[in-house]
Amino acid sequence: MEAHVVERKQRLRSQDWFGSGGKDGFIHRSSMKMQGLPDHVFDGRPVIGICNTWSEFNPCNAGLKGLAEAVKRGIWEAGGLPLEFPVGSLGEDQMRPTAMLFRNLLAMQVEESIRAHGMDGVVLLAGCDKTTPAQLMGAASVDLPTIMVSAGPALSGNFRGRTIASGTDVWKFSEEVRAGTMSMKDFVAAESGMSRSVGVCNTMGTASTMASLVEVMGVALPMNSAYPAVDARRFALAHLTGNRIVAMVREDLRLSKILTRASFENAILANAALGGSTNAIVHLLAIAGRIGVNLKLDDFNLGSEVPLLVNCLPSGKHLMEEFCNAGGVPAVLAQIKGLLRDALTVEGRSVVEVAAEGECFNDDVIRALDNPVRPKAGIRVLRGNIAPDGAVIKPSAATESLLVHEGEAYVFSSVEEMKTKIDDPDLPVTADTVLVLQGCGPRGYPGMAEVGNMPIPARLVREGVRDMLRISDARMSGTAFGAVVLHVSPETSVGGPLALVKTGDRIRMNAYEGTLELLVSQDELEKRAKAWVQPRTVTPRGFVKLYQDHVMQAHTGADLDFLVGASGDAVVREAH
Incomplete structure (x- = not known):
């Protein structure tokens, strides 16, 4: 283990919990041994937190329980100590009044959980729409070595012999029912066929958009966004992510070295080529505010001239399985490599190098610049x-x-x-x-x-x-x-x-x-x-009151005003 300490050239953060003598070290190690951990796992190896948004109330993220186990295998293999911890799970389909109300609450929970515990790096397990930005916001405010594994898209839907899409076809079917061209019986029958597995929406909705942009920004391994939730390759990617986070700790490759101005600009460019969600705007603005990048709403015009290259619903006709088979985000990056800024990824190489290796295997799903789905289609x-x-x-x-x-x-x-x-x-x-x-x-x-x-x-x-x-x-x-x-x-x-x-x-x-x-x-x-008279509202309580008192406007990312910026990984005060 001494070689690892020399390589990193600084004391591991976790040693303040598990490496100290006296009463404090005794308490920290002894309580962890309740779980059957032997003495030698506290020998100074990197401690990796696995921040899991799994929940049965959030079927999009239901596969994260299995992915966590794959991440653990990778961490153990690389010589780290994996410790999983739960945080809230924001399921867009189930939460009322809206999952967005609680994005900042989850970000607070992630931030404080990471800071309060003795970890050296963190793997974020995200899925449904708001879990990805919330976890990145929280992690950015602490700034440890950080990497993400996404839940992955659900399998393509099917109803009476034709492919149907999460969300997008719900809106279409609903309008057909209102128009009298689809029966309520058929409308109800389509429910099961649309949702054939766990995983996020199988369209290029907000969840797949954010997973793709996390990959573009270098916070996840290549193909993170595209492998279906139940695909064996996603579990292999999770294992490799466990390997990589241990190395990132030893290299002291923190999130602030990856989430730079260049990486945000790459996300804006790629979002245009992907036909990505408008929700990416408020999320990227909020993440930038946490990591200290001066990103403004008008910066999103950077992508306005970029053509739509990904022929996926709701902007095209294919689904995420086809996007995966066509080459995923690396194939998109290969098409726009001339536009990309040089930015670091969690692999320790630049996104330009990732783009150079991208290959397209279906040029109808992922188009070339000279054959776009639509020209100048960015937000x-x-x-x-x-x-x-x-x-x-x-x-x-x-x-x-x-x-x-x-x-x-x-x-x-x-x-x-x-x-x-x-x-x-x-x-x-x-x-x-x-x-x-x-x-x-x-x-x-x-x-x-x-x-x-x-x-x-x-x-x-x-x-x-x-x-x-x-x-x-x-x-x-x-x-x-x-x-x-x-x-x-x-x-x-x-x-x-x-x-x-x-x-x-x-x-x-x-x-x-x-x-x-x-x-x-x-x-x-x-x-x-x-x-004009300001509308009267019911006086809220709890987090809703905190939210309404402090939420900022959409053009700044709708974060809470007192959360903008980073606080670092130091614990403010500790006593036993």
């Missing part, structure tokens, strides 16, 4: 008098003809009002109407729920309309699609200009020029602002 940042601090739209998932649009607004002041009125046959809307939803931002919902992709009014659905321009301060699922303007900032609940929009106002959007304007005079807007 666009919009600004104007409705959104002075910005809003976003995902052109790759929108009807192209709606990317430049002007129409009269129809305003819903809340989700409840929208749900009550959207199927009213007398709702005074046309296909050109701009649907506006208020009160769904970080504080207003609270949690900034995925309700921005409002349903098309039932009467218009029956007439064949499948997309309309929709604007809100909410988010939408990464599996969703449509001409949907999201994350309008500042939000309506704090008096943002979106709160001043009235039914009948005209709104103009040009996604290509990045503009979003309410065609109402400044004098009229000032009068409305003076008359």
